[in-house]
Amino acid sequence: MHLKEELRPAEGMALRFTEEFLRLEDIRSLMDLPIIQNPANGHVLRLAPENVQFCGDSFLRLIAEFGADGAWKNRMLAALLQQLLVYMSRLYQEQYRQGTAPNPVLRAFQNLVNQHFGELHAAADYAGLLHLSADHLNEVVRRHSGKTVLTHIHERILVEAKRLLLHTEHSVKEIADQLGFADAAYFNRWFRRMEETTPLLYREGIREMYR
Numbered sequence: 001m002h003l004k005e006e007l008r009p010a011e012g013m014a015l016r017f018t019e020e021f022l023r024l025e026d027i028r029s030l031m032d033l034p035i036i037q038n039p040a041n042g043h044v045l046r047l048a049p050e051n052v053q054f055c056g057d058s059f060l061r062l063i064a065e066f067g068a069d070g071a072w073k074n075r076m077l078a079a080l081l082q083q084l085l086v087y088m089s090r091l092y093q094e095q096y097r098q099g100t101a102p103n104p105v106l107r108a109f110q111n112l113v114n115q116h117f118g119e120l121h122a123a124a125d126y127a128g129l130l131h132l133s134a135d136h137l138n139e140v141v142r143r144h145s146g147k148t149v150l151t152h153i154h155e156r157i158l159v160e161a162k163r164l165l166l167h168t169e170h171s172v173k174e175i176a177d178q179l180g181f182a183d184a185a186y187f188n189r190w191f192r193r194m195e196e197t198t199p200l201l202y203r204e205g206i207r208e209m210y211r
Contacts (some may be wrong), residue, residue, distance in 0.1 A: 013059045017081065027078045033089040038097035039107075040145065051091060058084040105130065105143040109137065110152065117156040119180045123149040158194050161187075165203040172199045 021027075030036060047055065062080050065073065100105050120126065126149065127134040138149045145152070157179055164175045176187035191199045 013063075015059065015062065015081075015084075026075070030082060030085055032083050034092045035085055035089040038092075040092075040094050041055055043091065045088065045091050045095060047091070053082065054087060058087070061180070101148075103140065104141045105137070106144045107133070109141055109149070113152055115157050117153060117160065117180075118178060121153055121157070121180060126153075154194065158191075160190060161199070162202070162206070165199055166206050175199070 022043040033196045035175065045051075062077065062084070065076050065080060109126055109132060112120075112129055116125070116129075120170070123138055127137040127159065130137060130138075134149075140150050141152065147155075161175060161179060164170055164178065168175075170178070172185040172187065173182075176184045179187065181190065188198055191197075193204070195202060197205070
């Protein structure tokens with residue numbers, strides 16, 4: 001999912017490939033790259049001009065090869081993709097400083113948030129599912145991600161709220177219900193605190209951007 005969050009023009013390219021593709025014998029090792037595994041739960045890479053140039057050139061080579069009919073096309077696409085993902089993994093490790101395997105408690109917590117963010121909003125709920133105290137869970141999550149448990153939960157709810165506001169015609173009350181809020185008024189206050197705007201104004205602005 002891609003979500004543009006600033007009301008200004010932007011352009012870019014998206015690269016899509018399947019998990020099955022990454023499991024091909026010749027390139028199976030790509031599955032272990034940090035940019036694929038995302039051990040730090042990072043969502044953005046900051047690119048210097050030379051990084052933008054490299055990535056842009058790589059995308060153009062991939063596009064050209066994809067549209068060509070030359071021999072060994074799939075092998076060439078795999079090689080170009082491998083080069084780009086290894087390069088991005090270097091940037092990932094530099095920026096997130098993750099040289100080791102992800103903490104198992106953090107990863108388990110993140111998986112649970114993805115499953116239950118629409119119904120469970122408290123740190124104690126997730127601590128209970130992991131058979132930990134809330135204080136211990138918060139300590140581990142903060143140490144390995146730089147964010148509190150509550151921040152992780154709220155960020156995941158916010159992403160889904162924005163997706164529903166942009167892509168559906170659900171009312172604010174319906175979205176509030178779907179995300180587990182007691183009522184629409186509470187959801188409005190929470191959203192304003194997170195985004196400094198109301199859900200309806202956000203919907204109006206984000207749809208104007210994509211019109």
